[in-house]
Amino acid sequence: MSITVVNGLPAHVLVVHFVVVLVPLSALAVVVGAIWPSAARRMGVVLPLLALVTLASVPVATNAGEWLEEHVDSNALVREHAELGDGLLPWAAGLFVLATAVWWTNRGSASAEAAPEERTRAATPRSALIVRAAAVVLSVVVAAGAVVDVYRIGDSGAKAAWHDGFSKTADGGGHGDND
Template identity: 60%
Template sequence: MDPFLAPLAIRAGAAGVLALWRSDTTSVVGPTGWLTDAGRITGLLADYACAVLLALLVRVPLLNHTVGMAVATSGTTEGAVEAPPVPCPLSPVRRRTPTLKEPPVGLDLINGIPAHVLFVHVVVVLVPLTALALILCAALPSAMRRFGLALPALALMSLISVPLTTNAGEWLERHVAGNALVRKHTELGDELLPWAIALFLLATAVWWSYRRAAHHTPDAVGSTNTVAIPLRITAAVLSLLVGVGAGVQVYRIGDSGAKAAWHDGYSATAHPNRD
């Protein structure tokens, strides 16, 4: 892939977000409507920017390579030879490290703390919250009407948080003593991504079906009661299965992680001088 196509693809994605917002906006009335729509488009663009940033941080191979090559080769001419630096007699010679040989940038440590132990809190909150919101929106049209585009946006942020956390966990695994509990926790963590993908796909499908049904009823703009009953039941059942499965998987991962971190980190009896 041409390294200069990645920035264009990112801009095209932003344009797609704007087009999606425009197609989902029927009319704007009064200052309150303008402020509401301004908040919606700001939130959507912020979510998209976070998605791109997190994709770079978790080192998605294609995106990381193409963007890195574009930055490294910008402003240079093919075949040109860089002149050696001229030493200044008043200061020591400083050698430049080639940009292409620098290690990739990623979130492994935050303020001296392994990033994984911080990111897990995001997953523990977002994944069950997304599952609960999906079940409510699939079963209750009134809930879907209130959530709107926020449902797939929440599912997207939940999906992004999973590989970000597992990537930081893989770094931490290489820097701690390995044992069976750590390996089990790692294996369970890798199994969460399919559940997060299923949550995102279902959330997008539920939002799209209700939105399309509402747009086909010009006499009741914003209504979500026109979705067929069999479709609503199917969506509710699938959402319940996937939501419960994702929640159970989060619990299993958290339980195994707690055992791996604390199985030998405490004493069963209290210290005598700490009553």
């Protein structure tokens, strides 16, 4: 069973807004958590839970979109949007995996948070620095990929929905006229 219609509107046009908000929010949270361990500790379990909700919202939007695709006239713009939409799930899964890894590696007690953060690099093992640097780079790459993909999907969806649905000039229909 999938959600297809909500209050008379195709569910896809409503559900995509969750994806449009949650993917960039999760991406930002993952990057911030990877760069600043104290921020990851403050976010706590909310970080992977946010990414999990984001991950779950993608197939819901995709399934609702597939239903909508079967109920509109097919054209190249609709097909392109559907193809792009199918590519978001791996990015969302990557965000979830990274969010979980960032949370897991940075979880700690309140005493760890209270400890001074200015630990010298000499006191930190080189392998830990390499792992942290890799996590930061991977987080930035996956976050950027996810956000760019959401933008591309949204742009193609807007073009598919509005390509001939409005006039580029005002029709003079009296909106805002005082005469």
